[in-house]
Amino acid sequence: MTIQWFPGHMAKARREVSEKLKFVDIVFELIDARLPLSSRNPMLDQIVQQKPRLILLNKSDLADINQTNQWLNYFRDQGHQVLALTAKDDKSVKQIVPASKKVLAEKIARDKDRGVKPRAIRAMVLGIPNVGKSTLLNHLAGKKIASTGNRPGVTKGQQWLRFGTQLELLDTPGILWPKFEDPAVGKKLALTGAIKDDLLHLDDLALYQLEIFCRYYPEQLKDRYKLTNEDLFLDFPELLMLISEKRGFRDDYERASEMLILELRQGKLGRYTLDRFEELSE
The missing domain is CATH 3.40.50.300 (P-loop containing nucleotide triphosphate hydrolases)
Structure with missing residues (x-):
């Protein structure tokens, strides 16, 4: 993306x-x-x-x-x-x-x-x-x-x-730059709302969000969506489907994706940082 x-x-x-x-x-x-x-x-x-x-x-x-x-x-x-x-x-x-x-x-x-x-x-x-x-x-x-x-x-x-x-x-108005050399930068900016949502594929963005939280904030993800330790080892699309089912969305993954991103922006998943200092050298 x-x-x-x-x-x-x-x-x-x-x-x-x-x-x-x-x-x-x-x-x-x-x-x-x-x-x-x-x-x-x-x-x-x-x-x-x-x-x-x-x-x-x-x-x-x-x-x-x-x-x-x-x-x-x-x-x-x-x-x-x-x-x-x-x-x-x-x-x-x-x-x-x-x-x-x-x-x-x-x-x-x-x-x-x-x-x-x-x-x-x-x-x-x-x-x-x-x-x-x-x-x-x-x-x-x-x-x-x-x-x-x-x-x-x-x-x-x-x-x-x-x-x-x-x-x-x-x-002054907010100023972005013409091209993101690193695709991850675009995803991070999109997750936090710096880019208009109608330019995004929300399901791809939600999968990226799950990847970040499974790696760095698993307890916050478990608490919010009533997940088990085993659930966190699912592939990210399967985990999104599971969360969708738990929220009663059935197969409406787009709605589940929108919900995940909205709750992240509203602070319902707790504090988080997407730019990790320990990855600075990368």
């Missing part, structure tokens, strides 16, 4: 981002804590270049805690300032401004020495679709100022948003 999605507004957004970088002090790169590598746009380094950057691992409340801690250390070892947060959580969101000041410490000191009057930090928010950008913006503002939705492609244009006296943000 090959998954690609690069609608026209994304190509336009990429051009606009490049043009407007000169107006910001720092880039907030928002990625999905369940997909710390797969949800990073490989074009971003080329677009952002040497602009200071703060990496935000959003949706950390949905991710495997042990995996998240290892990925945080990985990014820090790469020389990045990075935070794990939940866009709806006050405590984690309040870390953003202090972390930004740490990234910009040299610039702030330089401006102070030159007698430049302090002003709000100007940041650009970048990330793939459905990674939580609009949710973060709304939470910072304490009201709905950006459209949200658990589907990709909600934010279509760019807008400046001011948060108190310390931060101004330029929101």
